[in-house]
Amino acid sequence: MTSPTSPATPPAADAAALALQAELPAAIADGQLRVHYQQIVAAGTHRVVGVEALVRWQHPEHGLLGPGAFVPRAEGTPTMVALTTWVLQRAAAQCAAWRAAGHDIGVSVNLSAALVQHPDLLDTVRAVLAEHRLEPGVLTLEVTETALLADPCGAAAVLAALRAAGARVSLDDFGTGYTSLTMLRQLEVDELKIDRTFVAAAAQAPVDAAIVRALVDLAHRLSMEVVAEGVEDARTAERVRALGADVLQGYHFARPVPAEDVFTTAGGGPVDFPGARVSGPVPA
């Protein structure tokens, strides 16, 4: 089996990443993190049904950094708890504001692997839901398969408790990890997010379309909703809709953008050319 990890990082890049990691706790306290939101649309109507909250770091020297620059290294450290709690608070408040303004949408927040096992997670989620009066099913927590591998039984109990508290649970990047069918059965999640590698491939090759169709059927039989992520063009959107995906997310519809830009497109509908809404640096 080949290793899923990338080749060794060059020493210079490594040093830069370490420096960033050391700066992150102060940056969180200092208010340098931002949350961008990417629309999630119904497959049939393309109506916006939710947004995914995606963290960014408005770094004073390096500009706007994506999560790839600081999330993986923070994973498993106490900083990740602070980061996730902050994103959760922020996303819940923003979603409540949108709902108060008449947008009937939910919000999805990514949970890191270590967070799933953190003893305070359930209390934090309960507190956030109560503070912002979010109804059951409005907040979705996205977890990856790898986050659940270390302790599938423990994770299943945590996810069940989160659901009982009123959150939905989503399995993110599905298909890239090693979830067995037994684990899928144990987990009882609300939603399966099919990874973009499968989504993109489904529009290209019959064998990949067959895999997506099978995943969709399995998810539906287990009463899960299916999200196709990474939909980059109209052809793929139509293909995965025809294969049964319930909701779609990807650059074809919208890029992740600051909260104030999420509903500014005319009619709130899909953006029909790629790159129409590129996330740029946040003006000072």
Ligand code: C2E
């Ligand atoms: P993810 O949860 O799978 O989020 C989707 C990623 O795919 C986002 O990248 C999004 O910008 C990107 N994406 C969306 N549509 C398309 C598309 O059509 N084509 C392509 N090529 N990409 C698309 P981003 O924002 O860089 O986030 C990367 C990952 O970082 C996320 O993957 C998630 O695992 C992690 N992440 C982001 N925010 C948070 C956070 O607040 N907490 C934690 N723990 N992880 C986060």
Ligand code: MG
């Ligand atoms: Mg996600």
Ligand code: MG
């Ligand atoms: Mg994903």
Ligand code: MG
């Ligand atoms: Mg992904």
